[in-house]
Amino acid sequence: MNTSEQSGQSEEPRRIVVGVDGSPTSYEALRWAVRQARLTGAKLEAWGAYDVPGAVGWSASGVDAAFDPQQARQAVSDEIRAVMDQSGDVPFEEHVAPGNPAAVLTEASVGADLLVVGSRGRGGFASLLLGSVSQQCAVHASCPVAIVRPGTTAA
Known part of the structure; x- marks a missing residue:
C-alpha cells in the first residue's frame, strides 16, 4: 500500500x-x-x-463577419483527431477554447505535470511583436514546459 492509499487519499492521475x-x-x-x-x-x-x-487588440480591424466559431472549433478538433486516432492506447481528452492560445494553454497547465508545445506554430508578424506562444508558456505555465523543435520526432 502506498502512502496516499494509507491516508485514504486517491492519487490524481498524471496529466x-x-x-x-x-x-x-x-x-x-x-x-x-x-x-x-x-x-x-x-x-x-x-x-x-x-x-x-x-475582436482583440488596440489596432484590430472590425470583427470578420464571415468568421464561424463552430467551424474553427471543428477544424481544430479534426486536427487533433488526425494525430490521436493513430495513437490508439493513450487516454486523451480534446479541448477547444476561444481565446489567445498562450493564455488558454497557461490556464490549462494548472495542475498538469507537463505542458508540451511546438517551437513554431502558425504565428506571423503579430507573434514576433507579442512573443511566441511557446515563449509565453515557458514563462507563465504552472508546470514544466517541453518545447518540441522541428525534426525531433519520427513521422
Missing part, C-alpha cells in the same frame, strides 16, 4: 497538456506528448485555441 494549432510542429509536439504519456502512464489533454479575427 500532460499539449497545444495543437494545425502546424507541422504542433503535430510533432502532439506525437511527442503521446509517447511521453505512454511512458509515464499519464492522461493526455490536447488543447486547441482560436481567436475571433479582429
